[in-house]
Amino acid sequence: MGLQAEPERTCVACRGRAPRRELLRLAGSAAGVVVDPAGREPGRGAYLHRDPACVEAAFRKGSLARALKRGLTPEEAARLRIHIGRELG
Ligand SMILES: [Zn+2]
Known part of the structure; x- marks a missing residue:
């Protein structure tokens, strides 16, 4: 019996995998x-x-919009980047 593996997720920008808690989640809905x-x-x-x-890279290459299956208006993208910046400190 080892330690339970932590759930991993893939970064939409670089496709690297990391434990979920090390990544920042964005949620997209209508x-x-x-x-x-x-x-x-x-x-x-x-x-x-x-x-x-x-x-x-996620914004520049469109990988975020692709992952969310949702287009982002320039205004939405700008607002989101500000919020992400705050989260990263
Ligand atoms: Zn990454």
Whole structure:
């Protein structure tokens, strides 16, 4: 009996895997896209490393919108990036 493996998720930007608690979850629904550090928001989830390079790539390459299966208006993207920036400190 080993330790229970921690659930892993894939960063949508770099496709690297990491324990879920090390990644930042974003949740997308018809109502919008929110930063979901607690991982409780309903909707389709997308995970990102808490790394500005991954955040930048996720927006620049469109991988975030693809993972959420939802387009982002420039206004939504700008607002989301501010919220993510706050979360990363
Ligand atoms: Zn990453």
